[in-house]
Amino acid sequence: MAAVEVRRVQRLGSSSLIVTLPHSWAKSVGLKAGDSVIIASEGRTLRITPITKSVGDDEEVSLDLRKYREPRIMSLALPCLYILGYNSVELKLPGELPKMAVKRLASKLIGVDVAEEGEGVVTAKILVDHGRVNVRFSIKELTNLTLKQFRLLASTVREGYSSGLEVELRELNDEIYRIRSLVDRYLHIYHRSPVTHQNLNIPLAISILVLLSLVNSIIQDTIEVTSKLNAKPDHQLASHLDDLASVVPVIGSLAFSPSVKRALETLEKAEGVKKALETLIAGEALDKAGVVVASKTLDIIKIIQIIAYAVLCVGLLDGVKDVKA
Numbered sequence: 001m002a003a004v005e006v007r008r009v010q011r012l013g014s015s016s017l018i019v020t021l022p023h024s025w026a027k028s029v030g031l032k033a034g035d036s037v038i039i040a041s042e043g044r045t046l047r048i049t050p051i052t053k054s055v056g057d058d059e060e061v062s063l064d065l066r067k068y069r070e071p072r073i074m075s076l077a078l079p080c081l082y083i084l085g086y087n088s089v090e091l092k093l094p095g096e097l098p099k100m101a102v103k104r105l106a107s108k109l110i111g112v113d114v115a116e117e118g119e120g121v122v123t124a125k126i127l128v129d130h131g132r133v134n135v136r137f138s139i140k141e142l143t144n145l146t147l148k149q150f151r152l153l154a155s156t157v158r159e160g161y162s163s164g165l166e167v168e169l170r171e172l173n174d175e176i177y178r179i180r181s182l183v184d185r186y187l188h189i190y191h192r193s194p195v196t197h198q199n200l201n202i203p204l205a206i207s208i209l210v211l212l213s214l215v216n217s218i219i220q221d222t223i224e225v226t227s228k229l230n231a232k233p234d235h236q237l238a239s240h241l242d243d244l245a246s247v248v249p250v251i252g253s254l255a256f257s258p259s260v261k262r263a264l265e266t267l268e269k270a271e272g273v274k275k276a277l278e279t280l281i282a283g284e285a286l287d288k289a290g291v292v293v294a295s296k297t298l299d300i301i302k303i304i305q306i307i308a309y310a311v312l313c314v315g316l317l318d319g320v321k322d323v324k325a
Helices: 023-028 071-083 096-106 135-159 163-192 202-228 235-245 248-256 260-282 288-324
Strands: 010-012 016-018 037-042 045-050 061-064 088-092 112-116 121-126
Touching: 061 071, 071 088, 071 096, 071 163, 096 112, 096 121, 135 163, 135 202, 135 235, 135 248, 135 288, 163 202, 202 248, 202 288, 235 260, 235 288, 248 260, 248 288, 260 288
Parallel strands: 061 088
Antiparallel strands: 010 016, 037 045, 088 121, 112 121
16 A cells, blocks of 8 residues: 655745655665656656666776677677666777777767777777757657658669769768667666656657667668669659658657647558559569569558557547547
8 A cells, every 4th residue: 555644845945845755765765865866747746756776877887808709799899888878888809900990880879989098998988968868859860861861762763873872871871870879878778867858758759769770771771782783773663762751751750749640641651652562563564673672662661650550549549638638
């Protein structure tokens, strides 16, 4: 049975009101003076949740990688610790080449300052404050990058692959890696950070971020495969890609404002492109590269449909709540 007691509200300064927390409760949850709590407003009720300390909150972590000889382990160590939420990292590496690989990867991560300390030792200070990670910005940024990817894919299909597109693709992939790593870091630590994202359904937003990252990977793979197959220009297929790209900005806005109407419109648009692509494949008008692009795009459509259905469910639930209110 929940403990219930009455406490008097007191004034602090000219406008603030305070109330003390029960000592027995604070002790039971390990709350001390100076700790932070999450305060969530639920109508006439305030919910107070302690921000617990976990492995990712440690001041420093040190890994001795000298016993490993697999290069991928050397290169993945820092990104892994970055994603897990560590803020100070020391890596002991077997030689200079691994140090160069770590520094090269660090340059692709947001808010990482790398320094060398002695032979074979690299330290990294991660200056990202996870309590200030803006999930709205992350969704908007990934949405913009996804739209750029779609346009790049459509351009590749319409005009063929070129060295200029190769440079643009490399820069775009680096930016996606930065944002995706920041998003992954947020996914691991958001639950113990102060929730300041007002009017945002956090589980829905995180689902959209993850699925957009998957779309990014599929588009990137599709462009690379298309370049290797020397695809011939196909304006009709490129036009369908442009049609599908038009729903990407809508997906970003749906994370902030779940709308049943716009979710249904997104499903309708995706279904229309799906039928058009299936018709192209069945008509055998596409070359080998075109079939790959169309098939991969059908996979992307499935992901877009998952996002739209999730938004639809959230929007319907919000409508039920509004009716009950």
